[in-house]
Amino acid sequence: MNATTTHQHSNCLRCGRALRSPKSVATGYGPTCTRKVKAAAKAEVVSQYKAHLVAKAEELIEQGGIIALRGHRVFQVVASNGIDTYKAAPQGCTCAAGLKGKHVCYHRIAAHILSLAA
Ligand SMILES: [Zn+2]
Numbered sequence: 001m002n003a004t005t006t007h008q009h010s011n012c013l014r015c016g017r018a019l020r021s022p023k024s025v026a027t028g029y030g031p032t033c034t035r036k037v038k039a040a041a042k043a044e045v046v047s048q049y050k051a052h053l054v055a056k057a058e059e060l061i062e063q064g065g066i067i068a069l070r071g072h073r074v075f076q077v078v079a080s081n082g083i084d085t086y087k088a089a090p091q092g093c094t095c096a097a098g099l100k101g102k103h104v105c106y107h108r109i110a111a112h113i114l115s116l117a118a
């Protein structure tokens with residue numbers, strides 16, 4: 001990607017403090033506020049899904065059962081049998097439940113949570 005319209009921030013968009021690190025200047029948030037903004041975004045995502053599925057998604061992430069492919073947009077999930085793999089993204093998943101598309105599987109939730117952390 002080319003930096004066509006790189007916006008520079010001199011103060012934090014959340015608390016107004018002066019920003020120093022190049023990363024903060026680019027994102028518009030200081031390190032503490034970045035964490036808070038991400039936590040808020042995650043809480044919002046998580047609130048869209050059923051709690052027991054979110055718990056499974058977080059367990060999957062903790063166990064390293066989901067890894068990022070292609071710039072944190074698509075993720076590879078290792079199935080509970082440890083052999084099969086699925087491709088998951090916040091919008092879809094190639095597991096049996098995901099292909100039926102009736103319910104959001106926890107792979108998609110895990111992908112969604114991880115995509116925020118990117
Ligand atoms: Zn701040």
Ligand SMILES: [Zn+2]
Pocket residue numbers: 086088093094095096097098105106107108
């Ligand atoms: Zn799935």
